[in-house]
Amino acid sequence: MLTKLVKHEFISTWKVPVALDATLLVLGLMAHIGIRTLPYIKDSIGFLVIMFLFAGVYYMGIIAANIVTMVFLVMRYYKNLYTAEGYLTFTLPVSTNSIINAKVITGYVWALLSLVSTLMSILIALSGLLGMADIPYEELSEAADEFLSVFGAGSSVIIAIVLLGLVSSLYNVLCLYVSVTVGQLWEKHKILGAVLSYVAIYVLNLIVSQIAMITSGFYNFMNDNLDAVFSTMYTGMLYRTTIISGILAVVFYVACIMITKKKVNLD
């Protein structure tokens, strides 16, 4: 039954995330063309105006596409479970676990695709710098090497970043879902309850993150230990953030299942 739920969930949801991901790629392409055009603009003021315009539109576009994807996912979760549509969802002959699992799986896939599309979009945009007459390839290569030497170019950093991306996408989806689920415990103003739950979880996460930063010695490094290898600290911080996000994601998932099983009340 989980397979069927997931299938129908993808059928019902694919249009919006795919359109947004395609938009991200188109924005990347437009930024690429924009960057390529810059050397041909001789007027310095015009150059600056167009550069800021491109950067602003591109930045806002990326942020908006990612936010809209998450808003779409959370609205789908709310509507499909806690409005009249829930009368059908919760009377299907499937377990509550399967219902939540199907939502988490599809939400996670769309969140990951959004992340991948964002990264691809940035790569497409930055690839506009390659081969530009004014910026030799060697200079770009040197800049990249310098950047990687600071943040660590080893495979451990790359693995840490990939793991963080995988886990934080799941965390983001479950954070939204658990907020909606907790909001349903309110007798009235359930949407307000969901928003306040999200804010509370966000603040809690900030506190936990700060505690992790302090215990990891990150601030000591910032103040006293300037000679330490930044990449080592950076990698450690990435792993800690990943572990905390992973633990919170599991807590959110269990909370979603338990609350939905024990407390679902579709008035």
Added chain:
Amino acid sequence: MSSLLSVRNLTKKYNYFPALSNISFDLESGRIVGLLGPNGSGKTTLIKTICGLLQPEEGGVLVMGNPVGVESKKVISYLPDSTYLGTGMTVREIINYFKDFYADFDEARAYDMLAKLGINASTRLKTMSKGTKEKVQLILVMSRRARLYILDEPIAGVDPAARDYILNTIISNYDRESSILISTHLISDVENILDDVIFLKEGHIVRFSSVDEIRGVEGKSIDGLFREVFRC
């Protein structure tokens, strides 16, 4: 032999206010039972609790011996009192959805009923009138070969001609081994199809009788008795 539906000591509260108070009754196979009561008497709360959409504070429900869960949902076909289908879907997509999840869904019966009503399966729900949407929902619910049909206000908000169609659809499509629990306050429209009635008042069952008993022994119509019991 266990009952088709067994409700035991069911209590459901909203903000400490009891919507259902210690309700108990059994429902056997092959009966059409009217769940009757004025607005706010607890009809929808009782139905939603049986369907697993509300969690009771006390008591429980057994459907063919199973508590509310996957097994009970396999045999209950539920029609809520509002539009519950994704409006962006076409009728065909919704039929495929039902076919995927309900082993007892009779696709041919659904398409047959749609054809009789002249409803195009390619039409999206959001382009349909409220009455047509309600007919589509009823077709889907009655196209299942379920053991227990639970219909919440199936004729409220539709014109008298549509009411006749809906009642006729209910009568002609349910299996005689199955039972129907039908909630309404439009008693005169449904009383001719009922075998039993449950009168619900302020969360309590005040009467559970067969229609024959009310008519034969007391010489009253269901509508007449309802007006007597629920006189303001």
